[in-house]
Amino acid sequence: VDTKNSQFVENELSLLRPADISTVLNEMDTEQAMFVMDLLTVETAAEIISYLDEDVCIPFIRNYPSETIAQWINYIDSDDAADILNELPLQTREEIIAFLDSKEKADYIIDLLHYEEDCAGGLMAKELISANINWTVIQAIDEIRRQAEKVEKIYSLYVVDNQERLLGRVSLKKIILSNDETRIADIYEQGIVAVKTYQDEDEVAEIMRKYDLAAVPVINERGKLMGRITIDDAVDVITEQAEEERQIITGISEDIEEDDNVLMLTRARLPWLIIGMAGGLMGARFIGLFEKDLAILPAMAFFIPLITATGGNVGIQSSSIVLQSLANKSMIGVNYFQRLFKVLIVAIINGVVISVIVFGFTIILGQTVNLAGIVAISLFFVVLLASFMGTITPLVLDKLGINPALAAGPFITTANDLLGLAVYFSTAHMLYSF
Amino acid sequence: VDTKNSQFVENELSLLRPADISTVLNEMDTEQAMFVMDLLTVETAAEIISYLDEDVCIPFIRNYPSETIAQWINYIDSDDAADILNELPLQTREEIIAFLDSKEKADYIIDLLHYEEDCAGGLMAKELISANINWTVIQAIDEIRRQAEKVEKIYSLYVVDNQERLLGRVSLKKIILSNDETRIADIYEQGIVAVKTYQDEDEVAEIMRKYDLAAVPVINERGKLMGRITIDDAVDVITEQAEEERQIITGISEDIEEDDNVLMLTRARLPWLIIGMAGGLMGARFIGLFEKDLAILPAMAFFIPLITATGGNVGIQSSSIVLQSLANKSMIGVNYFQRLFKVLIVAIINGVVISVIVFGFTIILGQTVNLAGIVAISLFFVVLLASFMGTITPLVLDKLGINPALAAGPFITTANDLLGLAVYFSTAHMLYSF
Numbered sequence: 001v002d003t004k005n006s007q008f009v010e011n012e013l014s015l016l017r018p019a020d021i022s023t024v025l026n027e028m029d030t031e032q033a034m035f036v037m038d039l040l041t042v043e044t045a046a047e048i049i050s051y052l053d054e055d056v057c058i059p060f061i062r063n064y065p066s067e068t069i070a071q072w073i074n075y076i077d078s079d080d081a082a083d084i085l086n087e088l089p090l091q092t093r094e095e096i097i098a099f100l101d102s103k104e105k106a107d108y109i110i111d112l113l114h115y116e117e118d119c120a121g122g123l124m125a126k127e128l129i130s131a132n133i134n135w136t137v138i139q140a141i142d143e144i145r146r147q148a149e150k151v152e153k154i155y156s157l158y159v160v161d162n163q164e165r166l167l168g169r170v171s172l173k174k175i176i177l178s179n180d181e182t183r184i185a186d187i188y189e190q191g192i193v194a195v196k197t198y199q200d201e202d203e204v205a206e207i208m209r210k211y212d213l214a215a216v217p218v219i220n221e222r223g224k225l226m227g228r229i230t231i232d233d234a235v236d237v238i239t240e241q242a243e244e245e246r247q248i249i250t251g252i253s254e255d256i257e258e259d260d261n262v263l264m265l266t267r268a269r270l271p272w273l274i275i276g277m278a279g280g281l282m283g284a285r286f287i288g289l290f291e292k293d294l295a296i297l298p299a300m301a302f303f304i305p306l307i308t309a310t311g312g313n314v315g316i317q318s319s320s321i322v323l324q325s326l327a328n329k330s331m332i333g334v335n336y337f338q339r340l341f342k343v344l345i346v347a348i349i350n351g352v353v354i355s356v357i358v359f360g361f362t363i364i365l366g367q368t369v370n371l372a373g374i375v376a377i378s379l380f381f382v383v384l385l386a387s388f389m390g391t392i393t394p395l396v397l398d399k400l401g402i403n404p405a406l407a408a409g410p411f412i413t414t415a416n417d418l419l420g421l422a423v424y425f426s427t428a429h430m431l432y433s434f
Numbered sequence: 435v436d437t438k439n440s441q442f443v444e445n446e447l448s449l450l451r452p453a454d455i456s457t458v459l460n461e462m463d464t465e466q467a468m469f470v471m472d473l474l475t476v477e478t479a480a481e482i483i484s485y486l487d488e489d490v491c492i493p494f495i496r497n498y499p500s501e502t503i504a505q506w507i508n509y510i511d512s513d514d515a516a517d518i519l520n521e522l523p524l525q526t527r528e529e530i531i532a533f534l535d536s537k538e539k540a541d542y543i544i545d546l547l548h549y550e551e552d553c554a555g556g557l558m559a560k561e562l563i564s565a566n567i568n569w570t571v572i573q574a575i576d577e578i579r580r581q582a583e584k585v586e587k588i589y590s591l592y593v594v595d596n597q598e599r600l601l602g603r604v605s606l607k608k609i610i611l612s613n614d615e616t617r618i619a620d621i622y623e624q625g626i627v628a629v630k631t632y633q634d635e636d637e638v639a640e641i642m643r644k645y646d647l648a649a650v651p652v653i654n655e656r657g658k659l660m661g662r663i664t665i666d667d668a669v670d671v672i673t674e675q676a677e678e679e680r681q682i683i684t685g686i687s688e689d690i691e692e693d694d695n696v697l698m699l700t701r702a703r704l705p706w707l708i709i710g711m712a713g714g715l716m717g718a719r720f721i722g723l724f725e726k727d728l729a730i731l732p733a734m735a736f737f738i739p740l741i742t743a744t745g746g747n748v749g750i751q752s753s754s755i756v757l758q759s760l761a762n763k764s765m766i767g768v769n770y771f772q773r774l775f776k777v778l779i780v781a782i783i784n785g786v787v788i789s790v791i792v793f794g795f796t797i798i799l800g801q802t803v804n805l806a807g808i809v810a811i812s813l814f815f816v817v818l819l820a821s822f823m824g825t826i827t828p829l830v831l832d833k834l835g836i837n838p839a840l841a842a843g844p845f846i847t848t849a850n851d852l853l854g855l856a857v858y859f860s861t862a863h864m865l866y867s868f
Contacts (some may be wrong), residue, residue, distance in 0.1 A: 235643050257762065269748075270784055273788055287738075305737045305742050409540075
């Protein structure tokens with residue numbers, strides 16, 4: 001590419017699939033990428049654009065005039081097209097729509113721009129094939145022929161009534177195996193799964209996963225067929241959810257990748273480190289209150305990391321188990337009291353085992369029975385408290401509409417550290433007052 | 435269900451989809467579930483069995499004789515059937531295979547039992563429709579008719595030569611729009627994506643995600659078409675990966691859910707807590723070595739949680755960013771040296787910011803400039819070291835074929851805690867020697 005040897009590059013490109021070319025382009029600088037794009041047909045270029053990461057795609061296509069972008073959009077499905085246009089300035093957006101070849105495509109995109117990106121309406125494409133319930137198979141085949149170029153992936157036809165309300169579907173398999181004169185009404189499948197335009201993307205992905213669907217129709221409140229979501233979009237939602245959850249749990253605040261620049265990486269990490277630091281300083285202040293106890297029993301300091309680490313580990317484990325239930329929608333209908341009771345039992349078992357072991361080792365380490373008792377008793381209560389907090393926090397966050405994964409993140413771990421210290425030093429203080 | 439009112443339950447069931455019934459059965463006890471299953475047709479019962487969680491399904495069906503299980507297996511796709519048989523004792527397995535209606539199905543299942551569960555061969559189903567390259571469209575349609583009952587979801591036909599080697603595919607759309615006499619050779623799509631039987635399930639899922647595939651053909655080393663993986667199986671792989679990663683990061687050692695029993699919950703959590711505890715005890719031992727320094731400067735103890743928490747947070751963040759790169763297969767070809775250099779820059783910036791703030795606050799908290807200096811300097815080095823460890827550990831684990839998510843889990847966090855303490859107390863000791 002660097003030597004601008006068009007012939008060579010063109011040969012290489014012809015061996016690659018569009019998805020692979022887009023992976024390569026993701027890593028190139030703008031000039032190189034533009035050079036490569038010029039060598040491709042409009043159709044291939046369009047497919048590559050639709051595969052590019054959004055944060056690479058938008059800055060890149062802004063190097064081109066609206067007319068060129070419109071040529072690509074002609075070949076891109078309405079859902080991906082709307083996602084791209086959504087990120088462009090209003091004027092560019094309208095210019096592109098005006099340059100589109102087909103009025104229908106323009107209408108599709110304008111319609112999709114109304115929806116939030118993270119609901120079914122924002123995921124769906126308008127391209128689909130529908131058949132009226134009163135048609136025969138041959139009429140449906142004519143419709144497929146008419147739409148074939150526009151709709152790339154066809155798994156089934158959606159069956160609608162005269163008001164375009166969704167009634168069911170017919171698989172292509174059935175179309176092939178039926179007589180031309182068979183009525184759609186006689187072969188279609190009723191009671192199929194559909195989602196509403198306003199349903200959350202997480203819900204849509206979960207529905208497609210649960211029922212093993214390759215595509216799901218989207219209807220509005222009145223049952224009118226509005227679009228179709230294909231499984232590749234749901235897969236992206238599932239992958240993004242998992243990434244988002246990992247970022248939240250590990251304390252990263254933006255969607256960053258290792259190859260982002262230093263400033264972005266720092267910005268995504270620093271806020272969480274500062275929260276942890278603030279917690280640490282509060283911890284320092286708190287331990288300072290017990291300076292006198294420490295002076296009497298300096299060995300108490302030895303066990304500070306044990307107390308805070310155990311509290312953190314227990315809290316994160318507890319939250320993780322609740323996150324799992326929330327993700328799988330299991331435990332619905334099980335009340336809070338039952339859940340907490342079970343958590344309590346598990347915590348008591350874990351707490352007792354750990355406390356007994358720690359008691360033993362503390363004495364082996366040469367500390368007094370007194371200190372070993374303090375450490376073991378406070379550890380037991382730390383396990384109990386952290387289990388409780390770790391269980392209740394994600395449930396409360398979820399009820400408030402906040403991502404419950406936050407409960408396994410650094411904010412709550414920091415809170416658990418402080419709680420652990422409070423238990424430890426209070427226990428010590430009380431036991432020593434006697 | 436409890437009152438065994440068959441008529442009522444039957445009515446209710448007829449309103450539900452199999453996937454929903456299986457959700458309900460997951461929560462029932464064995465007797466209730468068997469009562470419900472008796473009310474259903476064999477076909478519906480079979481579909482429900484295939485939807486059940488494995489850990490519920492296997493104990494449940496072992497209540498039935500092999501003959502009944504075989505009747506269900508008749509209706510279950512070969513991939514799910516093989517997964518179920520894999521978990522049954524050898525004798526039951528062979529009995530069931532002997533009871534199957536179709537010799538073909540039996541052969542399919544026996545073939546699939548050879549593959550490991552977590553490779554492409556273990557994911558694929560044998561049910562698919564293939565067309566010889568020399569056929570015409572009408573011959574292909576006859577083949578679809580012949581296989582229609584066995585193959586539920588058909589998106590396209592795989593085109594093979596006389597040795598059954600995969601050449602390409604024809605979409606059903608093309609079949610519908612082509613003349614009966616058209617030769618498959620003239621309309622099929624070449625150079626399609628396929629996976630090898632031995633490829634890892636993670637790779638398969640990533641390939642299907644990258645190329646937006648609803649199904650992918652599986653071939654053996656010689657290019658022979660062996661089976662087909664549909665996207666719903668890849669979605670399950672992606673979901674399981676995400677769950678597994680969360681469990682590893684949060685320190686849970688088995689695939690457990692909140693509704694598992696107390697013993698299982700404890701067993702899954704205790705090992706990690708004990709690792710954390712062991713780390714804590716080693717930390718206690720370590721701090722004990724510096725008892726004299728602590729006696730001179732007891733306020734040093736105040737900042738122990740700050741040091742350990744910061745080390746933990748930085749380490750987890752660093753690992754998380756590497757995990758993201760590994761998952762997206764980005765940064766391939768970027769060498770370790772470049773990666774670490776960038777990590778170093780980010781760590782220096784984060785380290786300087788945090789150290790300066792902590793220095794200021796430590797003085798505000800009323801500590802000496804001396805102590806504030808010790809805390810700030812060691813914090814800076816802790817950030818550096820934890821960044822380095824957090825980056826290098828997942829890369830090394832990945833190279834060793836171990837799940838790199840372990841690097842963001844409690845084991846490494848515990849190691850980072852100890853490292854932090856070492857840096858803190860050594861710095862203090864050195865600075866005080868002067």
